Amino acid sequence: MAKLNVEIVTGERVVFSEQDVDMVVAPGADGTLGVLPQHAPLITLLDAGELRIKKGGSEQSIVVFGGFMEVTPDRVVVLADSAERAEEIDVAEAEAARGRAESSIANRQETADLALATSSLRQANLRLKIGRRRGGSRPPTMGGGSSE
Structure with missing residues (x-):
């Protein structure tokens, strides 16, 4: 059966x-968007948002903040x-970031400050949602990307 090769990269490193x-x-x-072979x-x-990778009986979660995805039949x-x-x-740290963002929203001075604080709050909430779930039935053993 056909499978996918998956790579997730940022400007700094290969994440997966x-x-x-x-x-x-x-x-x-x-x-x-769901992608199958x-x-x-x-x-x-x-x-x-949350990017999920399913392989066999396991699933890995990665939080991504924007970017592009290229799909081919096998990659x-x-x-x-x-x-x-x-x-x-x-x-x-994500809880602390959420607190800082909520404080910034409450004390905003300009519209640009509100947009930045709202974006920071969304990122902190996504990180918290995924970070709190990380144990459980999703073993973090797949895709040992480097941290270089």
């Missing part, structure tokens, strides 16, 4: 690289503005 993946579910700019080729914008490449594997998320 794995072969023989069954499915990728990504936060597309126009909604959630033999998918039609496409390039799409990504929104901030998915994500060029993310920023991305973190679920097990890399520091929940305490």
Whole structure:
């Protein structure tokens, strides 16, 4: 049966690289997009959200904050503005970031400040959602991307 090769990279590092993946579910700019082997080729914008990678009986979560995804029949490449594997998320730091963002929203001075604080709050909430789930039934053993 056909499988996918999946690579998720940022400007700083390879976040995930794995072969023989069954499915990728990504936060597309126009909604959630599921990719199976033999998918039609496409390039799409990504929104901030959870990108899920399914292989065998396991599933890995990665939080992405924008970027592009290129799909071919046997490969998915994500060029993310920023991305973190679920097990890399520091929940305490994400909670602190959420607190700072909420404080900025409450004390905003200008419209630009509100937009930045709202974006920061959304990122912190996504990191918290995924980071808090990281244990459980989703073993963090797939795709040992380098941290270089």
